Amino acid sequence: MQVNPAQEPSRDADVIIVGGGPVGMGLAIELGQRGIRCIVVERYATPQPIPKGQNLTQRTMEHFHAWGAEPQLRAARTIPPEYGIGGLTAYNRLLGPYSYDWLQRDLVKPYYFTANERLPQYATEAVLRARAAELPSIQTLYGWSFDTLVQQDDGVCVTITEKNGSGHKTLRASYVVGCDGARSSVRQQAGITQTRTDHDRLMVLLVFRSQELHRLLERFPGKSYYNVLQPELKGYWKFFGRVDLGNTWFFHAPVPPGTTADNFDFKAYLEDAVGAAFDVEFEHIGFWDLRFMLADSYRAGRVFVTGDAAHSHPPYGGYGVNSGLEDARNLGWKLAAVLEGWGSETLLDSYDLERRPVFRSTIDDFIAKSIDTDHRFLDSFDPEEDPAAFEAAWNQRAAGAVGEVHAFEPNYAGSPIVAGPAADSQCSAKGSHVFTARAGHHLAPATLSDGSNVFEHFGAGYTLLAADVPAHTIELFRRAAQSMRLPLKLVETARTQEFTRYGSDLILVRPDAFVAWADNDKFRPAEDVSRLLRMVA
Numbered sequence: 001m002q003v004n005p006a007q008e009p010s011r012d013a014d015v016i017i018v019g020g021g022p023v024g025m026g027l028a029i030e031l032g033q034r035g036i037r038c039i040v041v042e043r044y045a046t047p048q049p050i051p052k053g054q055n056l057t058q059r060t061m062e063h064f065h066a067w068g069a070e071p072q073l074r075a076a077r078t079i080p081p082e083y084g085i086g087g088l089t090a091y092n093r094l095l096g097p098y099s100y101d102w103l104q105r106d107l108v109k110p111y112y113f114t115a116n117e118r119l120p121q122y123a124t125e126a127v128l129r130a131r132a133a134e135l136p137s138i139q140t141l142y143g144w145s146f147d148t149l150v151q152q153d154d155g156v157c158v159t160i161t162e163k164n165g166s167g168h169k170t171l172r173a174s175y176v177v178g179c180d181g182a183r184s185s186v187r188q189q190a191g192i193t194q195t196r197t198d199h200d201r202l203m204v205l206l207v208f209r210s211q212e213l214h215r216l217l218e219r220f221p222g223k224s225y226y227n228v229l230q231p232e233l234k235g236y237w238k239f240f241g242r243v244d245l246g247n248t249w250f251f252h253a254p255v256p257p258g259t260t261a262d263n264f265d266f267k268a269y270l271e272d273a274v275g276a277a278f279d280v281e282f283e284h285i286g287f288w289d290l291r292f293m294l295a296d297s298y299r300a301g302r303v304f305v306t307g308d309a310a311h312s313h314p315p316y317g318g319y320g321v322n323s324g325l326e327d328a329r330n331l332g333w334k335l336a337a338v339l340e341g342w343g344s345e346t347l348l349d350s351y352d353l354e355r356r357p358v359f360r361s362t363i364d365d366f367i368a369k370s371i372d373t374d375h376r377f378l379d380s381f382d383p384e385e386d387p388a389a390f391e392a393a394w395n396q397r398a399a400g401a402v403g404e405v406h407a408f409e410p411n412y413a414g415s416p417i418v419a420g421p422a423a424d425s426q427c428s429a430k431g432s433h434v435f436t437a438r439a440g441h442h443l444a445p446a447t448l449s450d451g452s453n454v455f456e457h458f459g460a461g462y463t464l465l466a467a468d469v470p471a472h473t474i475e476l477f478r479r480a481a482q483s484m485r486l487p488l489k490l491v492e493t494a495r496t497q498e499f500t501r502y503g504s505d506l507i508l509v510r511p512d513a514f515v516a517w518a519d520n521d522k523f524r525p526a527e528d529v530s531r532l533l534r535m536v537a
Contacts, residue, residue, distance in 0.1 A: 013039040013139065014339050016158050016173040018146045018186050020044075022053065022121060023307035023324035024179030025128035029067045030332030032135035034460050036339055039171060040132070041160050045143040047129070050284065051207060051243045051250045053121035055085070055225070055318030057105060058112035059410075059442065060325050062513060065114050066458070069131040076127050077119040078244040084222025085118035089401070091229055091383070091394065093275030094240070095216065098383070098391075100398035102227065103318070107405050111433045113445040113455035118224055120243055121321065144169070149176055149189050149303065156302050175335060177304045179328075182293060184309035190300040194293050197368075201236060201290035202259060203314070206251040206266055207243070212278040214246040227316075228273045231382070235375030236290070237316065238273040248283075252315060254290070261285040290314050292363050298352040304331055311359040313367050323362060326410065327355050333511040336460070342485045343537055347417060354412045354427050361429035366408060406433050412514060413440035417536050419508075419517040435501035437518040443509055446502065449494035458513055461487025462536075465507040467495040473506070480529045486537055508536065 015031055017024045020042025028038045056064075056073075064070040079085065086106070091098035105116045132138045144167075147159040156176045160169050178186025187194070217223070225241040238253040251270060267280045293312045298305055307324030331351045337343025377397065383390040409431030412418055420439020427440070435444045446454050457463055464477050474490055481488035493499060504518040516536040 011037075011155060011173055012171045013037045013173045014175070015039075015335060016041065016156070016171055016176045017179055018158070018176065019179035019181065019184075019307075019309070020125075020129070020140065020142065021179060021181070021307070022124050022128060022321055023328050024177075025125065025132055026063060026067065026325050027177060027179060027306065027328035027332050028132050028138050028140075029069070029128065029135065030328055031336055032132065032138040033067065034333075034336040034340070035137050036336050038138050039173070040138065040140045041144050041146055041158075041171075042140065042142050043145045043163050047122035047125035049122050050205070050286070051120035051122070051241070051248075052205075052315065053124070053318075053321030054118050054241060054243075055103075055105075055322075056117040056119070056124070057318070057322045058109055058114055058116045060322045061114035061117055062112060062455070063325050063329050064127075065455070066329075066513075067128075067131060069127055070114065072130065073119070073124065073127045074117060076123045077117060078123060079118060079224060079242060080245060083224070083245055085116065085224045086222050087225045087227070088220055088223045089227050089229065089397075092231070094226055094228055094273060095219075095275035098394055099220075100394070100401060102401050103225075104402065104405055107402060108433050111435070111442075111444045113453060124321075141169075146180060146185055149186065151190075151301050151303065174339065175302050175304065177306060177331065177335075178309040179306050179324075180309055182308040182312040184305060186303065187295060187305045187309050190303040190305075192298075192300050192303075192305060193296045195296060197292040197363075198289070201254045202257055203252055203288050203290050204255045204259065204264075204266070205284070205286045205288060206270070206282060207284035208249055208251070208270075209247050209281040209283065210249060210279055211246055213249060213274065213280075216274065216276055216278055229374055229378060230273070231378045235371045235373075235378060237374075239315070240273070255287075259287070292368065294356070294360060294363065298327075298356050299349070304335075304351065306331060310356070311363075313363060314371075316367050316370060319362050319367060323359055326358075327351075329512045330355055333460070337537065342487070347537060350415060350417045354415050357427040358410045358412075358429050361427075362408075362410075365428075365430045366404070407431070409433055409441070411438075411441045413438070415440055417516070418514075419532050419535050420515075435498075437502040437504050437507045437515050439515050439517055441515055443507070443513055443515050444501070446498035447496055448491070448499065449496050454491070454509075455513065457489065457491045458509065458511070459487075459489055461489060461511060462516065463489045463491055463509040465499075465502075465509060466490065466492050467499050467505045468493075469505055476529045477533075480533050483530070484533055484537065486533055488533075508532070510536070 014037045017040045020040045087103040089102040144160045150157045158171045228238040236254045295310045306327035381390040381393045410429045411431045413425035418440040508517040
C-alpha cells in the first residue's frame with residue numbers, strides 16, 4: 001500500500017499542474033473535489049479571447065456534470081440553445097447546390113447522460129476557473145510561467161517566474177502534470193519525445209465580424225459550423241464556425257507558404273468559400289502549422305502530460321479539447337487513488353496504456369483518414385464532368401457522415417485494469433454505441449427502480465450496480481473493498497427495463513464512468529471478488 005505523500009509537510013502540494021486552460025483546470029477540479037492539494041501555474045491572468053475548442057461532446061458534458069459545473073457552463077454559451085449546434089459540409093461553395101449535415105452528435109445522445117454543448121474555449125475556461133476557486137484544495141497562480149523541473153525519488157521540484165513581475169518561486173510536489181500545450185516545456189524537460197507527422201500546410205485562423213454572413217447562411221438554420229471542400233485544397237478544409245449568433249465568426253483554412261497578415265487578400269478568400277460577397281471586420285489574423293503530434297509516452301517517472309502537451313492535431317471534428325478533457329478525467333482519479341493510498345503504480349501506468357492508443361486511433365481512424373478520404377473524393381468526382389457519378393458519391397458521403405458519429409466511441413477494451421472478455425482487444429477511439437455494459441467501454445445511462453439515473457450515483461470511487469442480486473454476493477464485494485480500502489459505493493435496484501439493456505446484473509463502474517467489469521453471475525467466491533478488485537485498482 002502506498003504512503004500518503006499529502007502527510008509530508010515538505011510538499012507545497014500533492015500535484016503541480018502547469019497550464020490552466022480547460023484541461024489543466026479540469027484536472028485540478030477532478031483532484032480538488034477529492035481533497036487532493038493542487039497548485040495550478042498559468043501564465044495568463046485571464047483567459048485569452050481566441051475562439052477555439054468550441055464543440056463539447058455529450059461525454060465531455062458528463063465531466064462537467066461530475067465537476068459540479070454543468071449548469072454554469074450551459075448558462076455561459078454564446079449561441080441560444082434553441083438555435084442548435086449542428087454542422088454542415090459543402091462542396092466548393094457554402095451557397096452552392098451540394099451540402100449535407102455533418103458531425104450530427106445528437107444521434108448518439110441516448111448513450112450519454114448529458115447533452116452536448118457549444119461555446120468558445122475562453123468561456124469554458126472562465127467557468128472552470130470559477131469552479132476551481134470554490135475548492136479550497138486548489139491554489140491558482142495566474143500570471144506565472146513555468147521554468148524548470150527536477151525529478152527526485154520522492155517528488156518533483158518546479159521553479160516558476162512571475163510573468164509581469166520579479167517574483168520567483170520553487171515548488172515541490174509528489175507529481176507534476178504538463179497541460180501546457182503543443183510546445184510543452186514540461187514534456188521537453190521531462191525528456192518525453194514525440195512523433196510528428198507534418199502535412200506541410202500553413203494554416204490561417206481568422207476571427208471576424210459579419211452580420212451579413214449570418215443573413216446569407218440563414219438558409220441553414222441550426223448550423224453553427226461549416227466546412228467547405230474545394231478540389232484545389234486536396235482534402236484540406238476551409239472551416240467556418242460561429243462564435244455567437246449573428247456577429248462573430250472564426251475561419252481556418254490552408255494558405256500559401258509565406259503568407260502574412262499583410263500580403264494576402266483574406267476577404268476574397270472568405271468570399272470564395274461562401275460563394276458571395278459580404279461585409280467583414282477582422283479582429284484577429286493568426287497562423288499555425290498543420291501537423292499531427294503524439295508523445296511517445298504520457299509518463300516519465302513522476303511527470304505526466306495531458307491534452308495538447310500529449311497530442312495535437314488539426315482542429316477537425318472537435319476532437320482536441322474533448323480528448324484533452326478525457327485525459328484529465330482518466331489521470332485525475334488514478335493520481336488521487338495513489339495519493340490516497342489505495343491505488344497502485346499499475347493504475348498510474350494505465351493512463352498511458354489507455355489514453356495514448358485512443359489518440360493514435362483518433363488520428364488514424366478519423367482525422368487523417370478524413371483528409372485522405374476527402375482528397376480521393378475530390379480527385380475522383382467532378383459535377384461538371386459527370387453530375388450523376390458526383391451526386392451518387394456525394395449522397396454516399398452524406399450517409400457515411402452518420403456512421404462516423406456512431407463509430408467514434410473511445411474505449412479501453414484490452415486495458416490491464418479492465419476485467420472482461422477483451423484479451424485480444426486494444427484501446428481505441430473506434431467502436432460502436434450500444435447499451436450493453438462492456439468491460440472497458442463507457443456506460444450508457446439507465447433509470448433505476450427508484451426513478452434515479454445511474455449517473456446520479458457515481459462519485460469519487462468505484463460503483464457496483466446490482467440488479468436483483470442476492471445479498472450475500474453484494475456482501476462479498478463490500479468486504480473485499482473494505483479490506484483493500486477501495487472506495488466502493490453499492491447501488492441496488494430492481495431490474496428495470498432500461499437496466500435490462502445492460503445485459504448484466506452486476507456491473508462494476510470506474511470513477512470515470514467506464515465499465516471495469518460486468519457479469520450476470522449472481523454468485524462469485526470471495527477469492528474471485530478480491531482478485532477482481534485488485535486487478536482494476
